[in-house]
Amino acid sequence: QKEVEQNSGPLSVPEGAIASLNCTYSDRGSQSFFWYRQYSGKSPELIMFIYSNGDKEDGRFTAQLNKASQYVSLLIRDSQPSDSATYLCAVNRAGGGNKLTFGTGTQLKVEL
């Protein structure tokens, strides 16, 4: 079992729709959760981070965390073609420092 699992996609959504990206993790010691966006040929760009159970909203993006189910998701409202990219879920274990474990990413395609 991989430590962080994501559906590789591609996930195709029409422009203006809500895109829902999901991620599960296996380490119950994980304490912080991140979503990165990576365009082809570019480096990952931080979109959202969430530490507590529940929802966290930032503009068109909402991160959701359920530690009991070991599940974190990212919702993108009013999806735009410019949102087409690979979305990487990453988790950091408690215990100090930065040591992100990444999923393999979900490719999102927003179609006109």
Place this chain on the structure above:
Amino acid sequence: KAGVTQTPRYLIKTRGQQVTLSCSPISGHRSVSWYQQTPGQGLQFLFEYFSETQRNKGNFPGRFSGRQFSNSRSEMNVSTLELGDSALYLCASSPFDETQYFGPGTRLLVL
């Protein structure tokens, strides 16, 4: 603020050689982490440095090493290069919390 910078951006080496990559973090960031990204394995953590000390280490062989200087700039070194070391090497810097910001990466090709 300027972002994370990495040099060089592209590098071609042959098997058996060694390579040194450089990373300058965002001003004020004291933590620098290194990651390797390949199509097969995805993004994998190499190591993290904080205040010139290695704070975390991933599961890579000893051929991969790093260091951090007093100005927070960091270097990573790969000795005795293998074909499988061809990858995008990413540096990320972090302020006091756990958010990490990535640089543009160094693309290494080993022939």
